[in-house]
Amino acid sequence: MPIITTENGQTFSCHETDTIARAALRAGLGFPYECNSGSCGTCKFTLVEGTIDDLMPGASGITERDVRKQRKLGCQSRPCGDLAIKVNFDEAYVPIHQPSATRATLISIEPVTHDIYSWRFKPEQRIDFLPGQYALINIPGVGERAYSMSGTGTEAYLEFMIKKVPGGKVSNLLFNLPEASALPEIIIDGPYGIAHYRTRNCVKVCLAGGSGLAPMLSIARAHLAAGALEPLHFFFGGKTDADLLSPEAFRALVADHAGQINYYPVASEQTRVAGTLNGFLHTAFFDVFNADLNGLDIYCAGPPALTSALELALSEKGFSPEHLFFDRYC
Ligand SMILES: Cc1cc2nc3c(=O)[nH]c(=O)nc-3n(C[C@H](O)[C@H](O)[C@H](O)COP(=O)(O)OP(=O)(O)OC[C@H]3O[C@@H](n4cnc5c(N)ncnc54)[C@H](O)[C@@H]3O)c2cc1C
Ligand code: FES
Structure with missing residues (x-):
């Protein structure tokens, strides 16, 4: 498995099919990120040595200047071998629950409003999360999108509330299902996000x-x-x-x-x-x-x-x- 080394000497391994940001978080490191979808640019790092596979060339989170400076998006880069990178890890991003991916089955679909429905999935392995966090839902052959959990983290299922986006690939596929059992097994990867509930007294x-x-x-x-x-x-x-x-x-x-x-x-x-x-x-x-x-x-x-x-x-x-x-x- 490729080894990623930062200029401060930290190392973590990253499977060829995983992204660099997610692999660092799985290893318990504070790799900065927000959307995990190529848009915000929070996960930028500098590639010092090695080659990556760019999953989203032209993503909105990266500028032409970034490209010239060898800056890449951690959430859209897969390693093609060992890498040396420059990135500033930040305590705020150290995961409380380290993310992992599991297969999951859709068990129910319920309307919440006319264009937001609740989708409950039974994960093969438990995903612990903090209220307010999100996961990445990957429908093989279709695509992967970020969706926030709406439960408290204590349920046996994972519930998402998804809004129908006109012309949207993943949301429309889900809304057009005749019934829950029509969706083949999917992959849920999480938890992600730092905008979670704080219990402080206020x-x-x-x-x-x-x-x-x-x-x-x-x-x-x-x-x-x-x-x-x-x-x-x-x-x-x-x-x-x-x-x-x-x-x-x-x-x-x-x-x-x-x-x-x-x-x-x-x-x-x-x-x-x-x-x-x-x-x-x-x-x-x-x-x-x-x-x-x-x-x-x-x-x-x-x-x-x-x-x-x-x-x-x-x-x-x-x-x-x-x-x-x-x-x-x-
Ligand atoms: C952190 C976060 C949490 C979210 N939580 C929710 C939620 O709880 N409920 C909800 O309804 N929506 C949520 N969204 C929005 C959701 O992720 C989708 O963008 C939305 O459902 C539209 O997806 P679509 O496939 O229907 O539309 P599309 O227009 O087909 O796709 C939407 C976007 O996905 C991006 N995209 C396209 N291809 C890829 C790819 N291969 N990999 C990754 N991204 C790609 C594109 O930038 C595109 O603009 C969240 C987004 C983020 C970033
Ligand atoms: S986390 Fe937003 S672009 Fe990578």
């Missing part, structure tokens, strides 16, 4: 933009399961009323029988439903909280337009980035 805010519902539900479910007493405010954003969950449907989904979570549905187009807020998700959040952001832990998942707008607005207000945790679905 008020929590979850902002779920459309497809970002799953990890925010995971965090809300974990918060309730832990019996945490601090308030949790859950904002769920969609375009129209039809994209949103009613308060009753939301409570049933998270099993919030005592009404502990404050739920705010937010429609970006005009709403006709009493109690639904109007506007973009992050602006609705700022309207509710005004300037009072002190003592919050803020979690967010969804399209990059949402996470970037939230990040910028919070930094302009002097909010500490240490209390903001998000996954960009790029």
Whole structure:
């Protein structure tokens, strides 16, 4: 198996079929990454010696300058032999549960909204994860995509909530299945992601933009399961009323029988439903909280337009980035 050596003398092995970032994480090393999908550029490293197989030439996470400087994406590079690389490992990325891949079988499909469904898989081997993390679902012969778990990590199955993307290869394949048993065995590789639930004693805010519902539900479910007493405010954003969950449907989904979570549905187009807020998700959040952001832990998942707008607005207000945790679905 190829051996990867960093300029600081750390070594790890990486199977020819694995990516360099994932192999480092499997070895318990803090290889920086975010999307695992070639888009964000967080996983860049410099190739000093050896050759790699580039899984996504022209990926949006890499620039022409990077190419000239021999910079590669760790999440899209497979080693063709031993390599010497330059990369800055970071404690923040050291995995609490080291990722591994297992075969899995689809056991159920249930609608959550008109275009977000719940997909439950039975993994052959258990994948332990922290609420808010994601995994890579690989459908052999079709492709691999990142999807966040929506359970708390204590279930015998892995649940994902996947939004139908017009023309999308993997989401449409899943939505077009006549029944769960029609999907051949797939591979689930995880857990990944550092935007997971922190149990510290403070008020929590979850902002779920459309497809970002799953990890925010995971965090809300974990918060309730832990019996945490601090308030949790859950904002769920969609375009129209039809994209949103009613308060009753939301409570049933998270099993919030005592009404502990404050739920705010937010429609970006005009709403006709009493109690639904109007506007973009992050602006609705700022309207509710005004300037009072002190003592919050803020979690967010969804399209990059949402996470970037939230990040910028919070930094302009002097909010500490240490209390903001998000996954960009790029
Ligand atoms: C960390 C993370 C968590 C996510 N969690 C969720 C979730 O919980 N629910 C949800 O609905 N969506 C989630 N997504 C988005 C999801 O991964 C898909 O992008 C989305 O479902 C569309 O996939 P598609 O195949 O239907 O669309 P497509 O348009 O066919 O593909 C979407 C993207 O996949 C990329 N891609 C294409 N080929 C490859 C390849 N060979 N390998 C890797 N990437 C490729 C392309 O950049 C393309 O833009 C998440 C994304 C990320 C990064
Ligand atoms: S983690 Fe590799 S590009 Fe995002």
